[in-house]
Amino acid sequence: TAAFPAGNSWHDVRLDNQQHIDKALPGRIERRCRDVMRIMLPLVQELAKAS
Known part of the structure; x- marks a missing residue:
């Protein structure tokens, strides 16, 4: 897209x-x-029980 001419934004300030x-991508970060959080929170909670 025009917002990302090289197809990515990695390390381009x-x-x-x-x-x-x-x-360029409204709402994407949110x-x-x-x-x-939907994936990591249950994982961390499960791992915390194991110790």
Whole structure:
């Protein structure tokens, strides 16, 4: 896309920042954070029981 001309933003300070990503992909960071917590929280809770 025009927002990510090389197809990625990795280590490019013009593109790899919250403001640019929020503008180019609205809601993406928030959804990813929710997805990570939905997966990681139960995993960490389960691992905590094992010790």
